[in-house]
Amino acid sequence: MIKATVEDFTEEGLGTLRIDGRIIHIPFAYPGDYILVKRTKRRFGRRIATDFELLEPSPLRQIPRCPHFGRCGGCLWQGMKYKEQLRFKAELFERITGISADVRGSPKIWGFRNVSNFIVTTAGIGLKEYGNPLGVVDSVECPIFSKRTREYLNALRGFLKESGLRPWDLRKKRGDVHYLQIKEGKFTGEVMVNLITHVQPTREVLQTFRDYFSFADSLYWSFKADERDDPKGEPGLIAGQPYIRERIKDVVYLIHPNSFFQTNSYALALLLKAVEGFADGERVLDLYSGVGTFGVWLAKRSFTVEGVELNPFAVEMARKNAELNGVDAVFKIGRAEETPIGDYDTVIVDPPRRGLKEAGELLIKSGVERVVYVSCNPKAFRLDYENHLKRAYHVEEAVLVDMFPHTPHVEAVIMLEKK
Numbered sequence: 330m331i332k333a334t335v336e337d338f339t340e341e342g343l344g345t346l347r348i349d350g351r352i353i354h355i356p357f358a359y360p361g362d363y364i365l366v367k368r369t370k371r372r373f374g375r376r377i378a379t380d381f382e383l384l385e386p387s388p389l390r391q392i393p394r395c396p397h398f399g400r401c402g403g404c405l406w407q408g409m410k411y412k413e414q415l416r417f418k419a420e421l422f423e424r425i426t427g428i429s430a431d432v433r434g435s436p437k438i439w440g441f442r443n444v445s446n447f448i449v450t451t452a453g454i455g456l457k458e459y460g461n462p463l464g465v466v467d468s469v470e471c472p473i474f475s476k477r478t479r480e481y482l483n484a485l486r487g488f489l490k491e492s493g494l495r496p497w498d499l500r501k502k503r504g505d506v507h508y509l510q511i512k513e514g515k516f517t518g519e520v521m522v523n524l525i526t527h528v529q530p531t532r533e534v535l536q537t538f539r540d541y542f543s544f545a546d547s548l549y550w551s552f553k554a555d556e557r558d559d560p561k562g563e564p565g566l567i568a569g570q571p572y573i574r575e576r577i578k579d580v581v582y583l584i585h586p587n588s589f590f591q592t593n594s595y596a597l598a599l600l601l602k603a604v605e606g607f608a609d610g611e612r613v614l615d616l617y618s619g620v621g622t623f624g625v626w627l628a629k630r631s632f633t634v635e636g637v638e639l640n641p642f643a644v645e646m647a648r649k650n651a652e653l654n655g656v657d658a659v660f661k662i663g664r665a666e667e668t669p670i671g672d673y674d675t676v677i678v679d680p681p682r683r684g685l686k687e688a689g690e691l692l693i694k695s696g697v698e699r700v701v702y703v704s705c706n707p708k709a710f711r712l713d714y715e716n717h718l719k720r721a722y723h724v725e726e727a728v729l730v731d732m733f734p735h736t737p738h739v740e741a742v743i744m745l746e747k748k
Contacts, residue, residue, distance in 0.1 A: 331366040332384065335359060338417060340425055340708070342405045342737025343377075353378055356459055357399050359409050361387030377460070389413045394439065394472045401466045402459035404473060404735040411438055415731060418739040422729060425707040426714075432729035432739065433603075435596040438473075440515075441734065443575065443584075443594045445474040446560040447482065447509045449489070449496045454482060454509075463499045473735060475513055480544075481522075485509050488541040492534050494526070499558065503527075507553055508560040512573060512584055515594035519573035523549040523586045525562045539568050547573050549586050577601065580626050580654055588620050588646045593732040600703075600730045600740055601626045607701045607726070607744040608632060610674020614697075616665045616688065617679045621647030621658065623703070624677075628656035636660040637668045670695035677701045684709030689717030700745040705738060723748055 335344040335358045344358030346366075353369060355362075355378040363385035366378045393399075393407040406414050411434065419432045435441055447455055448465055455468025471478045489496065489506065497504035508525040522545040530538065530550055542548055547569040551562030564586040572583040575590065577597050584590050591597045604623050611633055615624040618636030620643050628634040628651065636658065638644050647660040666687040670676060676697050678685060682705065685692070692700055700722060704710040714724075722745035732740045 333364065333366070335362040335364065335387070338421065338737070340421055340737075342421075351376060355381060357405060357408060358383070359387045359389045359406075359413075361389055372460075379460070396470070397456070397466045397468055400458050400464075401456045401468070403456055403471075405459075406737060407473075407735040411734065414734065418731060418737065419729060421737060422707050422739060422741060426711050426741075428724055428727050428743070430727035430729050430741065432731060433596075433599050435593060435731045435734050436599075437595040438734040440472065440475055441593045441595050442471075442474040443515050443590070444510065444512045444592055445471060445478070447485070447511070448558075448560075449485070449506045449509060451496050451498045451504070454485065454496065465499075475511070477513075477520075481509070481511050484541045484544075488538060491541075492537050494528070494534070497527070502556045507558075510560050510586065512586075512590075514573050514575040514584070516576040517574050519546040519575075520544065521547040521549070521573045521584065521586065523551055523564060525551045525553050525560050527553050535567060546570055551586060577626075580629055582620065582622065582625070582650055583646060583653065585642075585646060587642055589643070590620065591622060591732060593734075596730055596732045597622075600732065600742065603728045603730060603742040604677060604701055604703060605630060607699070607742060608675045608677065609699045612673045612675075614668075614670060614673040614676045616668065616676060617681070618647055618660055619643050619679070621650045621660060623679065624658050624660065625650045625654055625656055627677075628658035629654055634658040635673075637663045637665060639664055666691055670697055673697050675699045675701060677703065679703040680709070680713075682706045682709060685713045685717065689713050693717060693721040696747070698747045702741075702743040702745060704741045704743065705732070707741060710741065710743065718745060721748060722746060 333346040337345050344355040353376050365382040368380035369376050391410045415432045450465050453465040453467030455466045458464030494505040497507040505528045506526050510523040512521040522542045548567045549564045551564040553562035575582050613632045613634050615636040618638045624634045624636040644660050644662050651658045725744045725746040727743040730740045
């Protein structure tokens with residue numbers, strides 16, 4: 330057993346302490362915590378505490394609101410005061426990228442998530458347990474998602490009991506129901522329910538499903554043909570509307586089970602305004618345009634926007650969003666790294682977590698004066714900048730937006746100017 334004070338954070342948000350030259354990583358612990366480490370294990374080349382006791386709390390601490398804190402893998406930092414979370418997010422971002430940036434906090438830090446995927450297993454129904462791929466926290470609420478979480482989960486449990494459908498067995502990889510996905514329009518009040526299953530429903534089961542989730546504005550049953558542990562299937566509309574809507578200021582977005590939308594509706598306006606503030610000129614190319622989140626917002630503000638996205642369904646959604654908002658933005662199917670960059674004033678890139686990769690070379694050769702890089706992965710940005718972008722661009726300014734309270738993650742908007 331080891332008694333010591335937590336000294337720092339890793340880039341993944343784990344507390345660290347050093348004993349005899351060895352670094353031990355402690356989840357759910359913060360600098361200043363005095364702890365007793367009872368057990369550790371080696372994982373991914375690191376020594377991680379699997380059992381520890383908090384002897385004296387750090388002054389950074391607050392009482393977590395969620396009863397599942399400490400087991401659920403969703404909120405490593407919920408036990409830390411919010412102003413300290415913001416400070417450490419900025420510090421970690423600068424440690425990784427070398428860029429000092431102001432951080433804008435989320436307008437709401439509870440009930441801000443507009444989507445949650447509840448896993449349905451023989452071990453429990455709720456959210457994944459931290460550090461245990463087969464562990465599930467049998468949940469009753471989720472204060473970062475919705476005040477209605479208990480209602481949603483009670484409806485699911487009642488439906489399973491009456492229908493006789495079996496929860497998924499993570500070990501044996503068999504069962505009927507795997508995930509319950511709920512999406513909420515925070516500013517519209519609309520709710521989408523999507524059940525991800527490994528079976529096709531009978532008429533009687535579908536009626537029971539409708540009865541238990543009669544509050545949903547959009548009700549889907551998704552058939553999942555593979556055994557992968559993810560909330561993905563082929564959705565079929567059972568009742569209600571094919572989309573729900575979310576309104577961010579004066580822009581309305583359509584949301585579908587298969588479409589990605591930023592998870593924090595309240596902080597999204599801050600992110601959109603940051604991108605808008607960095608966009609220069611009139612003509613904007615929106616690479617990795619997705620469902621048009623940035624492109625439609627900018628077109629609403631009189632920019633001439635063209636978007637490129639590899640996913641055909643996302644392009645279809647972007648076009649619907651443009652039509653819904655009455656803006657003249659053009660969205661095309663294409664690979665970012667193969668897109669000819671013509672006479673644009675600004676290029677916006679919001680790449681997947683792996684970063685730009687080959688598309689970085691495309692930007693260098695393009696000659697465009699300004700690039701606005703949006704990233705939730707500072708390591709990927711650093712690699713893109715060091716390996717590609719810094720040959721032609723320098724970092725002019727950056728702002729951080731906290732889209733993910735109670736986690737170490739932060740969204741960055743970085744303005745790059747041609748040298």
